[in-house]
Amino acid sequence: MMSLALIVALSMGLSGYFPEISPDLRSNLTIFILAVMMTVSLSRIPYKGLNPADDPKSVLRAVILSMVVASSIPLAASLFFTDEAFKVGLVFIGLTPFAASVVPLSYILRGDMKHAARGAIAVYFLSVIYIPFMVWLMLDKIIDVTGVIIAVAQVVVVPLFLSRLLVKIEIKKENLAIFLNSCIFILVFLSVGASANMFRSEVLLLVTFMGIAALRTFGLGLGLEIMERRAGVPWEQRVTDVLMTSYKNKGIAIALVTAVAASAALAPGKALFPVTASIVVEICWVIFMDAYLFSPKRMKRELEREGRGSEVA
Numbered sequence: 001m002m003s004l005a006l007i008v009a010l011s012m013g014l015s016g017y018f019p020e021i022s023p024d025l026r027s028n029l030t031i032f033i034l035a036v037m038m039t040v041s042l043s044r045i046p047y048k049g050l051n052p053a054d055d056p057k058s059v060l061r062a063v064i065l066s067m068v069v070a071s072s073i074p075l076a077a078s079l080f081f082t083d084e085a086f087k088v089g090l091v092f093i094g095l096t097p098f099a100a101s102v103v104p105l106s107y108i109l110r111g112d113m114k115h116a117a118r119g120a121i122a123v124y125f126l127s128v129i130y131i132p133f134m135v136w137l138m139l140d141k142i143i144d145v146t147g148v149i150i151a152v153a154q155v156v157v158v159p160l161f162l163s164r165l166l167v168k169i170e171i172k173k174e175n176l177a178i179f180l181n182s183c184i185f186i187l188v189f190l191s192v193g194a195s196a197n198m199f200r201s202e203v204l205l206l207v208t209f210m211g212i213a214a215l216r217t218f219g220l221g222l223g224l225e226i227m228e229r230r231a232g233v234p235w236e237q238r239v240t241d242v243l244m245t246s247y248k249n250k251g252i253a254i255a256l257v258t259a260v261a262a263s264a265a266l267a268p269g270k271a272l273f274p275v276t277a278s279i280v281v282e283i284c285w286v287i288f289m290d291a292y293l294f295s296p297k298r299m300k301r302e303l304e305r306e307g308r309g310s311e312v313a
Contacts, residue, residue, distance in 0.1 A: 003283050005188035006276075013196020023262040026190055031154050034255040037183035038159035040176070041100040042124070043166035045117050052122045055115075062119025065244045066098050067130055069224070073216045074274075075138070084142045085266045086205075089274035090212070091138050092253045092260075095131045097123045099249040101180075102240070109294040111239030119244060128157055131256070143264040151259040155252055184251070191254040192276045195269040202273070209277035216278070217285040221246035225293065235302050239294055247286075250279060 012018040021029075052059040074094030081087045098120070106116035131152050136145045199206055221242045228238045253275050261271040292298065 005185040006192055006279060006283070009189045009192035010196050010199060013193045013199075018193040018196060021190070021194075023258075023268050026194065026268060027258045027262040030187060030190055030255045030258045031151065033183055033186055034155045034251045035159055037180060037187075037251060038100065038155060039162045040166065040171070040179065042120075042159055042163035043169070044171075044176070045100070045103055045120055045163075046167060047121060047164070050114065050118045050121060052118055055118060058115045058118050059122045061241065062115070062123055062244055063126060065224075065241055066119070066123045067126070069220060070098065070216070070245045070248065071095060073212060073220065075134075077212045078138065083270070084264075085261070085270035086274060088139060088142060088260060088264075088266060089257055089271045090209075091135065092257045093213075093216075093248065093275055093278060095127075095134050096248045096250070096253040096256075097127045098244045099247050099251075100124075102243045102247055105243055105247070106240045109239050109243075109289075110236065110299055111243065111294075112236040113240075115237060116240045116243070119240075124156060124160060128152055131156075143260045143266075147260055147263045148256065151256050155255050187251050187254050188276075188279060191258070191272045192279065195273040195276050198269060198273050199276075205273065206277055209274045210281050212274070213278035213281035216248075217246045217281055218288070221285065221289075222293075229302075234306060235299060242289075242293075247282070248278075250275065250282065 009018065071094040074090045078087045078090035078094070081090065100120060103113060103116045103120055105111070107113045132145055132149045135143065135148045224245050225238055225242050228241060233241075254272065257271050257275055258268060260266070261268045
């Protein structure tokens with residue numbers, strides 16, 4: 001769905017048919033859609049039996065991978081940019097937690113689903129403090145931190161609590177997939193459309209931002225997988241750890257960038273450009289993970305190497 005939204009938004013943007021949307025309207029739409037999407041996504045993660053205190057090592061691992069390792073490359077790259085809009089985009093890519101979909105993906109790819117769910121609970125709660133603090137540290141002279149706190153409350157805090165009201169409501173997987181994919185389509189469409197012209201006019205910057213995204217996804221993901229494999233870390237944990245490190249919640253990045261760009265008088269298209277460029281790379285990364293890195297054939301080979309070949313169905 002991300003691929004389709006990217007193609008449609010770029011086609012309309014580059015041909016001049018993308019609708020004019022005011023920054024405030026784009027910000028409000030993005031915040032609302034993401035808040036609803038996050039509420040539904042987080043409702044599929046039960047808190048019962050996943051108390052972070054029950055496995056502090058798992059929580060610490062998730063926090064380090066998501067908030068330190070995964071953040072390192074975009075945050076470091078932002079220091080080399082003087083343009084405030086580009087700097088804002090890179091910082092929010094770095095501060096965004098891993099996607100809530102890491103939990104179901106861990107199940108699908110035979111990862112450690114409990115580790116993923118426990119880590120998601122901890123990381124999302126901590127991001128309420130982590131994101132505003134890091135924004136104050138790195139962007140205090142550019143944007144108002146108060147606006148960031150409000151936006152984080154809207155897209156993280158409110159969904160964390162409202163999602164508990166939906167935990168016991170059964171939602172068919174097919175319906176959930178349709179709903180979430182529709183939300184993703186709209187979010188990507190709004191963000192890519194705003195910066196579509198820059199894909200043609202700023203080719204060097206596009207390549208630069210895609211290079212940064214490639215280091216963050218392919219570089220960190222493959223590097224971690226190789227290191228953990230050599231260290232004897234079992235398949236389940238490697239799958240989830242790599243997802244936590246390389247698969248960011250782009251919806252939160254889009255929503256926060258859109259919100260602060262509107263309040264700080266930054267050009268939304270420029271601020272979103274690092275995010276939209278990274279979406280292209282993340283689509284390639286997801287295809288690579290599905291087709292090779294975590295494919296059934298490789299999983300079978302890895303489990304046999306670990307002496308667990310009988311576990312393969």
